[in-house]
Amino acid sequence: MITLWLIGIGTGNPDHVTGQAIRALNGADLILIPRKGEAKSDLADLRGQILSQVLTAPVPVADYDVPVRADQDDYLGAVNDWHDAIARVWAETIAARQPQARNVARNVALMVWGDPSLYDSTLRIAARLPGIKVKVIPGITSLQVLTAAHAIPLNTLAAPVTITTGRQLRDHGWPVGATTLAVMLDKGGAFTVLPSDTEIWWGAYVGMPEETLIHGTLAEVSDEIIATRAKLRAEHGWIMDIYLLRRGGDV
Incomplete structure (x- = not known):
């Protein structure tokens, strides 16, 4: 066999x-x-x-x-x-x-x-x-490398983590009861459906020499992430990115 x-x-x-x-x-x-x-x-x-x-x-x-x-x-x-x-x-x-x-x-x-x-x-x-x-x-996993690169814990205190996709986030919004979202397989910009005070830790090519990291509230960095992602994809012909999201104020 x-x-x-x-x-x-x-x-x-x-x-x-x-x-x-x-x-x-x-x-x-x-x-x-x-x-x-x-x-x-x-x-x-x-x-x-x-x-x-x-x-x-x-x-x-x-x-x-x-x-x-x-x-x-x-x-x-x-x-x-x-x-x-x-x-x-x-x-x-x-x-x-x-x-x-x-x-x-x-x-x-x-x-x-x-x-x-x-x-x-x-x-x-x-x-x-x-x-x-x-x-x-x-x-x-890229999720482990993302949290290590940003030097943050995956979860907030005693709270669960929801792992989802860009398609699910774009179509259904923030999952009920979730405190932290890890978003994978996003074709780009699914986070724009969320409130502007949502905090995001974004990374592309995490763990690789091309690694690019951006962190802030969506009000601060949403446009920067979208522009950076487009630029990197044009340069390399492909992109792998992942991000973590938390509601404003959650720790």
Whole structure:
């Protein structure tokens, strides 16, 4: 049986790759590297740079092209179709590297940004592959790196934290009963639906050399974040950002 190792590699900083992840990568028979188009080619390059620093012996690497998600009104339907397509590509890529029964890649590794459990669908895609055992190596998340970069606690005293997406925030506003919001996967500016005294800790490319941080109330920094995000995306061709929100006065 083939084992697919989903390995959290943090936010792009090789120092965030854990010892457990390094051992799993070195124990792999094959490592899959996604290609997401020319604009995001440096993401694949970052994975390659990490491998060059952590591998102690050569491990075969197979690149694959990530299918493009359809842009349609049925968001969940489009995502499910997209995940089906990615699973097929994984299966085809792995099968193409099994020319002989005696040369089976029994341990296949896939490097996942942050951690495979937090707003990442790699586990859902892997579940579509019959006959493949899945194991997970946890990684440092962008949320951890964000709070460390701003030197703040994630939660207020004795209070919960709600992790949500930009889409949910934009469509439904502040969740009832929430005191702290961690917002991921925002295409940009979802926080503009909130009161101007809301405090925000924003970060792009956290943990990477390009790391950019902004903190203040929305009244003070909302426009700055939107402009900075657009500028960074234009410069790099892609952006990864995340932010924490608290109501005015919460500590």
